Amino acid sequence: MIPVGGEPEGGQMTASPPGGAAQLAVPAEQAAWRRSSAWQVLRKPAAFLPVIFLAGIIVACFAAPLIAPYGPVTQNLTQINQGPSWQHLLGTDTLGRDVLSRLLYGGQASFIGVAEAMAVAVILAVPIGLASGYLQGRTDTAISRVIDVLMAVPGIIILLMALSVFGNSLTPAMIALGVLSVPSLARVVRAATIQVSSELYVAAARVVGLKPRQVMRRHILPRVVGPVVVTASILCGGALLVQTGLAFLGFGVRPPNPSWGSMVQEAGTVLYVDSWLIWPSGLIIALTVLSFILIGDAIRDSAQLSRSGQTPASRRAALRRAERAAARVSEAPREPGQPQHGEASPASPALLEVTDLSVVIPTTDGVKTVVEKVSFSVAAGEAVALVGESGCGKTVTALSILGLPPGGGHISGGSVRFRGTRIDNLPDADWRKLRGSGISYIAQEPIVSLDPSYTVGNQLIEMIRLHTSGSPRKAAVTTTALELLARCGIAQPREVFRLYPHQISGGMAQRVSIARALAGNPQLLIADEPTTALDVTIQAEILDLLHDLQADSAMSVLFVTHDWGVVADICSKAVVMYAGQVVEVSPVADVLAAACHPYTDALLRANPHLAEPGDRLQEIAGSVPPPGQWPVGCRFARRCALATDECAAKPIPIKQLTGQRATRCIRTDELAALQHTKDGSRNAPAATA
């Protein structure tokens, strides 16, 4: 296909998706442009080979008079339509002319045409893009309008018009092609300019009093070069296809003189007699176009590479290896002696029982354990909080209970029991039946957790039908949906029923999410930070709603949260996680009185809701170690003021205390003493920031 007019396909696929996304894609790459030099790019075979090929072919074409074995139009009627031989490396055509020689001479017109088109495109697009991106305002609007019009012009018509006037030369057509390529190139320049303009040194140059033209030339232009080269390289491929396409139609170079396009055309006319001829000319065009595209891709990838240290391709390969490894982990037989799935565990009082649950997730650095031997239980009608900072594995744990570990992860050990039945190794179909009706889920971001393309009503009805056997009447389902909305505190269910997610507020969307999660009458609701994304006043309303629902329907709730206010309001038990492990399990009333793990204690002190007026809030110094960098001993030791050498020496087991409490700390006595003697409020056991 000849990408005339509009963006070339190369531009759409590899350089930028059309539309606004193009403007988003480029700035992200910007930061790295300065660091990637031409030499770095050339060291990669993905760029090196096409550059060598392209340089070789260009030199060979223009050196044709010196190196071509025969003249471009030299006929030898005794040797027509011959295949490749030592005498004629690529064979001969219908008039006995040497194909290799004709290809070498014929390439000249192609490369000249591409150069003409690109020169025009770059000369016009760079200033237009710079002006549009730097001056913005009305200039930008006006330029954008013109670009919109140009992109809808069918380019082939313009090219053929140019040819009808100047029939013997391709130059006017290639110049027209250059003009038609301006929109896609100018958009890239504009996006890059907007990105660079927002940087401090450009603002500084402006403050110093440089004129816009000087700022653009000295400070912005150099940074725009990278994206321009990438796009121009891909456009070159498109221009070559146009040039050869026009030559194929018989425009430009006159027979008997060769050009790549006309050689394909000539081959086409003798297709029935000699099918060899279409290969050399067709493949040389394809390889040259491919080289242009690959060079553009390689330069762009190298810009990303200098950020990450790995090429995207090798990063993808690493991820694939890790995924396969993770899959093997999950297929491997678990600890022997564990009951098989479906087998009921005798006399288990808990609704949900998580035992030694471990989860692995594939990353580019290999398979990583993100949740390790997590155990806790949720009794019927109980509300349990899963507490911890971001990155401790709370959400992974919550989703793994549903059999949906994120990021291509797998459960690598332990078990999950629901109503006494093991569910972590259920077949997909059975697990699916459990979701929504046995255990349901509400997510953190209410608006994005609703499908933007369907109305609230449509999504509720879908969920109700899913969890109702048989095919209930539409009116009945609608009534149920409206009841659910009303039950979730929506004052005008009929109105909200008809609205799309983008038309409702965050609080309203969370109510809809809750209604959707209740559609299957679940016994356990997993709520993943359901109030974090909401305004404070709305948070309280949603918490009240969840509290009432839980109290009314004797539904169990597993609350994932880092907010002690939520824990105190709703939950009766707190499970505190740190770096993939459970570090404390305690009744909420007890933990609020006195934590029995220094991390819990530190979390409580850092919480604004629980602080006394006049106290200083105490942050926890440092951060949660990421998966893969967990210390051997206590994972919190590095941030803990009570830590001793013994804490870091070996893994700390979880220890049962009295009153249904458990902790993964060997310094509980010291912690208690500290809390007791100093009232715990002014001296933190954790190192403070």
Add this chain to the structure above:
Amino acid sequence: MLRLIGRRLLISVPVVFVVTALSFGLLQLLPGNAAEALLGPQATPQEIAGLTKSLGLDRPFYDQYWTWLAQLGHGNLGASLANGQSVTSLLNQRLGVSVSLMSGALIGAIIIGGAIGILSAARPGVLSRLLDLLAIGGLALPAFWIALVLILLLSTKAKLLPALGYVPPSTSLASWARFLILPWIALGATIATIIAKQTRDAMSDALAAPYVTSLRANGTPEWKLIFKHALRNAAIPVVTVIGLLFVGALSTAVIAEQIFSLPGLGSAIVTATTNRDIPVIQGIALYLTVIVVIVNLLVDLAYGWLNPKVRAS
């Protein structure tokens, strides 16, 4: 929605004017006396004077354009310089061929490319990587060359399909389709690869979206996640690409008509360009531009239908 359509019309009207005015300005660009250039060196002064008068070359440019526009209102686009035939009737004969070729290739590419894209997003792996390779091939291989290879393999060698010619659907629907299969593949292959890749990427994004996680966590079956939820959302970016792809594919359509001997607008504009048959070029420019405008309008309507944010405003 109305705003979207309004915006499209706001772009479309200038596009039609720009292209037709350009096609009209051509006569001005011809070196020397246009009529002399058109008729060649053997023309007598009487012939030149006659053509000058009939083309209105003795009047100013804007006057000529205005007359042309006024005649257009009466469905009159002048007469071909090559054979004196009315341009309107010439083009109306050929319009059906081009529409058959383009619509078939585009619809086929959307269905097949979309299906491949959905499949490789739902089951990532070998198919997905094969698609990456195919997409590069689809970009680098010239369409005219693909067309010749298709003829060689499916027509010359395997003798499965006819390579050249056209049968109107009114004569025989089956022959119409048989004669168009190769052109459809030649024109549609690249479009299909690009649509497949775009669909795959958009579907992968959609399947990783939070709403899919929430729906899955509440028991929505996988097929429904793919076909009801992800596909609907993924179609929005893919549809916007189709308009641009169509503009690009016009040039391939012109070449394909030439290769497969299809008597459509594309082969007519190539002949007219070679013959400098300006009235025909002007007419085809108008026809093709209007087709592009219609396709873009359809794309906008589909976009608005898919995207509730646009529909509601």
